[in-house]
Amino acid sequence: MTDAFVSRLARMAVTLAIVSVTGFLLLHLAPGDPLAQFALSPGMTATQLGAMRHQMGLDAALPLQYLRWLGALLTGDWGRSFRDHQPVLTIILGHLGATLELAGTAALLAIWTGAAAGLYGAFRQGSRADHLITVASIILLSIPTFWFGLVFISLFSVRLGWLPSGNIHTVGAPFSPADYLKHLILPATVLALASAATWSRYTRNAVADVLGQDFIRTARAKGLSPRKIRSRHVLRNALLPMITLAGLQFPTLLSGALVTETVFTWPGIGRLFLDSLEYRDYPVAMGILMFSAVLATAGSIVTDALYTVADPRLRQARP
Amino acid sequence: MTKSPTGHTAFPGAVPGAAPEAVPGPASAPLLSVRKLAVTFTQSSGPDIPAVEGASFDVRPGETIALVGESSSGKSVTAMALMGLLSSGSGSGAGPVITGQALFRTSDENTVDLLSLPEPALRAIRGRDISMVFQDPMTSLNPVLTIGEQISEVLMTHDGLSRRQTRAPVISLLTRVGLRNPEDLISRYPFQLSGGMRQRVMIAIALACRPHLLIADEPTTALDVTVQARILTLLRQLQAETGMAIIFITHNIGVVAQIADRVVVMYSGQIVESAPVRDALDTPLMPYSRVLFRTVPTYEAVLARRRHLPTIPGHVPDPRHRPQGCTFHPRCTHFVHGPCDTFRLSPEHATPDHEVRCARWREIARD
Ligand SMILES: Nc1ncnc2c1ncn2[C@@H]1O[C@H](COP(=O)(O)OP(=O)(O)O)[C@@H](O)[C@H]1O
Ligand code: SF4
Ligand SMILES: [Mg+2]
Numbered sequence: 067m068t069d070a071f072v073s074r075l076a077r078m079a080v081t082l083a084i085v086s087v088t089g090f091l092l093l094h095l096a097p098g099d100p101l102a103q104f105a106l107s108p109g110m111t112a113t114q115l116g117a118m119r120h121q122m123g124l125d126a127a128l129p130l131q132y133l134r135w136l137g138a139l140l141t142g143d144w145g146r147s148f149r150d151h152q153p154v155l156t157i158i159l160g161h162l163g164a165t166l167e168l169a170g171t172a173a174l175l176a177i178w179t180g181a182a183a184g185l186y187g188a189f190r191q192g193s194r195a196d197h198l199i200t201v202a203s204i205i206l207l208s209i210p211t212f213w214f215g216l217v218f219i220s221l222f223s224v225r226l227g228w229l230p231s232g233n234i235h236t237v238g239a240p241f242s243p244a245d246y247l248k249h250l251i252l253p254a255t256v257l258a259l260a261s262a263a264t265w266s267r268y269t270r271n272a273v274a275d276v277l278g279q280d281f282i283r284t285a286r287a288k289g290l291s292p293r294k295i296r297s298r299h300v301l302r303n304a305l306l307p308m309i310t311l312a313g314l315q316f317p318t319l320l321s322g323a324l325v326t327e328t329v330f331t332w333p334g335i336g337r338l339f340l341d342s343l344e345y346r347d348y349p350v351a352m353g354i355l356m357f358s359a360v361l362a363t364a365g366s367i368v369t370d371a372l373y374t375v376a377d378p379r380l381r382q383a384r385p
Numbered sequence: 386m387t388k389s390p391t392g393h394t395a396f397p398g399a400v401p402g403a404a405p406e407a408v409p410g411p412a413s414a415p416l417l418s419v420r421k422l423a424v425t426f427t428q429s430s431g432p433d434i435p436a437v438e439g440a441s442f443d444v445r446p447g448e449t450i451a452l453v454g455e456s457s458s459g460k461s462v463t464a465m466a467l468m469g470l471l472s473s474g475s476g477s478g479a480g481p482v483i484t485g486q487a488l489f490r491t492s493d494e495n496t497v498d499l500l501s502l503p504e505p506a507l508r509a510i511r512g513r514d515i516s517m518v519f520q521d522p523m524t525s526l527n528p529v530l531t532i533g534e535q536i537s538e539v540l541m542t543h544d545g546l547s548r549r550q551t552r553a554p555v556i557s558l559l560t561r562v563g564l565r566n567p568e569d570l571i572s573r574y575p576f577q578l579s580g581g582m583r584q585r586v587m588i589a590i591a592l593a594c595r596p597h598l599l600i601a602d603e604p605t606t607a608l609d610v611t612v613q614a615r616i617l618t619l620l621r622q623l624q625a626e627t628g629m630a631i632i633f634i635t636h637n638i639g640v641v642a643q644i645a646d647r648v649v650v651m652y653s654g655q656i657v658e659s660a661p662v663r664d665a666l667d668t669p670l671m672p673y674s675r676v677l678f679r680t681v682p683t684y685e686a687v688l689a690r691r692r693h694l695p696t697i698p699g700h701v702p703d704p705r706h707r708p709q710g711c712t713f714h715p716r717c718t719h720f721v722h723g724p725c726d727t728f729r730l731s732p733e734h735a736t737p738d739h740e741v742r743c744a745r746w747r748e749i750a751r752d
Pocket of ligand 1: 426434436454455456457458459460461462463704
């Protein structure tokens with residue numbers, strides 16, 4: 067247990083190191099200059115710009131810049147935004163809530179509808195409903211999220227006027243849960259679509275796979291009712307691959323949030339990331355990158371732990 | 386430890402757990418009476434597959450029937466049809482077309498036709514009056530449930546016990562199938578057990594509700610030779626204790642001699658010979674069974690050698706394109722044009738309890 071855990075942590079550290087180097091290189095080698103915004107200010111001289119560049123550490127060699135950034139991060143200093151000089155961690159945490167609410171709602175929606183559709187299809191294999199669910203899932207999976215975002219906005223906001231097209235609540239109005247929910251529905255649904263399709267396909271295959279196993283025949287030979295067989299024998303076994311999917315879906319949901327937040331001007335981490343890229347706000351961009359990478363690897367550790375709980379074969383075999 | 390073909394001392398009482406009664410004579414009413422069982426798998430593309438055709442046989446209380454025949458001759462399909470396990474049971478997939486009759490005497494003394502019984506009524510019989518042990522103990526147990534859970538759910542389903550009440554009977558079942566440390570075993574998972582232990586657990590599950598009929602579909606085929614022998618001994622011992630009847634599907638002729646009262650030989654979906662074990666092994670009449678049993682001609686010799694089925698030149702015909710007349714004729718050394726390849730044959734009685742499906746059995750018997 068501890069050995070496995072230590073090696074997991076080691077692998078997590080390596081992953082994070084690779085992510086940080088790659089991210090850092092890509093950011094700094096991409097065209098663009100964090101000082102471009104200041105360069106256009108009236109009265110800004112080249113000398114002043116140079117001093118700023120020096121003060122921000124941008125004139126140092128790239129490896130040195132990386133080491134400085136890493137050293138600071140390891141002491142808990144995430145740096146400050148180039149734009150408004152706020153501490154990076156404060157900015158990220160300020161946007162985290164909105165993303166978690168959006169992604170969490172989407173995840174719940176996706177799991178419930180997707181798993182339900184998958185179960186339905188698996189228990190009625192070959193039926194018309196089963197085929198329909200399969201085709202619908204494939205269609206959902208092959209259309210990009212932003213397209214659904216734009217279509218939903220044009221349909222439900224512009225055409226029908228049922229739901230707001232963006233933002234987290236009505237600007238200027240006092241906060242109300244109903245208003246918040248209204249703003250949440252469209253982006254959460256759009257973000258959930260592809261994930262729900264994945265859940266449906268995956269659940270169907272996992273359950274169909276379990277249904278074909280010999281021990282299901284044993285359960286039937288025991289005289290158990292179909293309901294008992296489903297709840298005790300099928301679901302317990304199908305749960306294992308579904309836990310894996312939950313782990314895999316976590317980063318996917320985060321990257322989906324990036325697109326969705328942008329389309330719906332949702333003030334979460336995803337939009338913050340795109341903004342930081344636009345302004346070459348390296349500290350914020352790197353901060354978000356590292357933050358998400360930690361979340362994703364932590365998610366996979368949690369998944370593994372859950373898997374161990376759910377599958378007796380992975381628990382330490384008692385002698 | 387030779388068991389005489391009729392050497393049963395026990396007979397299942399009408400009430401489970403009642404004191405064993407005296408040995409019934411051969412005329413005792415059958416526990417199960419299968420008549421003209423036919424199973425046809427229909428396919429969306431391609432011709433139908435008649436997996437079993439016109440199978441008729443009886444199983445008397447306490448009797449052991451050995452069902453033998455080459456692979457894909459229809460043995461498992463016969464067993465599964467009797468258990469009602471060929472359709473998926475969950476509403477999807479129609480399953481094969483099953484015709485015929487299988488009259489079974491339930492533990493509450495009703496006679497029912499297993500083939501036409503609605504699923505809920507069949508469920509009450511499965512695992513209680515008729516149990517089944519399958520070939521592969523590695524895959525037949527649920528990997529994520531404990532041994533205790535998998536045995537106790539039968540008792541909870543059929544005997545209405547609560548989880549707690551099943552503990553004592555589960556432990557006693559595990560002891561009866563020869564497993565040590567049953568208190569410890571109940572919280573174990575299948576992957577922690579050897580193949581032989583798992584098959585003992587499967588047998589414990591099958592015996593939990595004191596069935597009157599056990600169907601064992603090649604229960605030892607997947608096990609090592611030494612383990613095979615022990616499982617077989619266990620089954621015979623349990624049969625002596627409970628008086629249950631057994632349909633034992635096997636490839637192993639030695640096993641047939643050890644365990645069977647009657648032998649039913651299947652070939653290409655049909656029962657081709659059915660006789661008491663001594664007659665079947667000593668004087669088989671149908672050329673296919675003769676090849677199976679003749680190479681080692683006597684009952685004692687078979688018993689001593691524990692032979693597997695000999696291989697016969699040629700192969701079992703594709704069930705979709707069975708030969709005209711006798712389906713064995715392309716492989717038969719006694720084949721003659723006319724009688725053998727014109728009409729589908731019906732079983733005939735050579736003696737009152739020896740049936741054979743062959744156009745030339747009289748001449749063959751004279752040899
Ligand atoms: N679910 C199924 N669908 C179609 N054909 C089947 C099915 N199950 C068995 N069969 C066919 O029925 C025949 C008998 O099979 P089986 O009873 O399993 O043979 P065995 O004697 O080896 O137990 C075989 O030809 C097999 O291909
Ligand atoms: S009927 Fe003819 S072909 Fe068939 S087993 Fe008898 S002798 Fe052989
Ligand atoms: Mg078989």
